[in-house]
Amino acid sequence: QSALTQPPSASGSPGQSVTISCTGTSSDIGDYNYVSWYQQHPGKAPKLLIYEVSKRPSGVPDRFSGSKSGNTASLIVSGLQAEDEADYYCSSYGGSNNCVFGTGTKVTVL
Amino acid sequence: QVQLVESGGGVVQPGRSLRLSCAASGFTFSSYAIHWVRQAPGKGLEWVAVISYDASDKYYADSVKGRFSVSRDNSKNTVWLQMNSLKTEDTALYYCARDLPHWGCDYWGQGTLVTVSS
Numbered sequence: 636q637s638a639l640t641q642p643p644s645a646s647g648s649p650g651q652s653v654t655i656s657c658t659g660t661s662s663d664i665g666d667y668n669y670v671s672w673y674q675q676h677p678g679k680a681p682k683l684l685i686y687e688v689s690k691r692p693s694g695v696p697d698r699f700s701g702s703k704s705g706n707t708a709s710l711i712v713s714g715l716q717a718e719d720e721a722d723y724y725c726s727s728y729g730g731s732n733n734c735v736f737g738t739g740t741k742v743t744v745l
Numbered sequence: 746q747v748q749l750v751e752s753g754g755g756v757v758q759p760g761r762s763l764r765l766s767c768a769a770s771g772f773t774f775s776s777y778a779i780h781w782v783r784q785a786p787g788k789g790l791e792w793v794a795v796i797s798y799d800a801s802d803k804y805y806a807d808s809v810k811g812r813f814s815v816s817r818d819n820s821k822n823t824v825w826l827q828m829n830s831l832k833t834e835d836t837a838l839y840y841c842a843r844d845l846p847h848w849g850c851d852y853w854g855q856g857t858l859v860t861v862s863s
Contacts, residue, residue, distance in 0.1 A: 671849035686849035
């Protein structure tokens with residue numbers, strides 16, 4: 636199972652929006668609405684931001700939203716804040732009882 | 746509150762074995778599947794394995810299939826990852842994480858570091 640493809644980096648100024656893409660195949664993202672997104676600050680464990688494509692766990696600000704079209708999922712971070720500077724990973728059920736993560740995107744707040 | 750604590754990491758030679766533990770608290774452990782996810786130094790996340798709430802189902806990434814095995818004891822609120830025939834490429838920080846339905850992970854431990862080196 637190959638990793639999902641994410642851009643290595645993304646950036647924006649405070650208050651702006653940034654969109655991170657996550658491209659898979661018709662066997663994973665394209666076939667299941669089981670996409671999750673995680674935020675990871677340096678030296679910390681990942682934190683769940685989005686599950687099942689667009690659902691937010693309690694406590695996650697609504698500045699974070701998710702969507703999917705075909706084989707590509709997207710995470711939108713609106714109203715960018717300094718604390719949003721982190722690595723972001725997508726994941727998807729890969730079929731055949733496995734999970735696949737994205738390659739990761741480093742978000743920089745300018 | 747939900748807590749997951751990994752332990753058992755360390756330095757081990759290639760070909761040897763190591764067993765990691767994940768101790769859970771703060772939730773009904775026997776109702777949740779648990780995942781293992783690893784992260785090589787400076788690299789991204791890689792899913793390793795999952796065990797169902799009652800241990801009836803266990804699934805593995807191709808990269809560890811046949812070498813790693815996952816087990817649990819719901820009376821002890823603990824999951825283990827037995828890692829055999831370790832390779833240098835298994836060097837990573839190993840996290841355990843609680844399963845959301847549908848293959849998401851809502852709570853993560855802080856990880857335990859495994860270094861495979863001669």
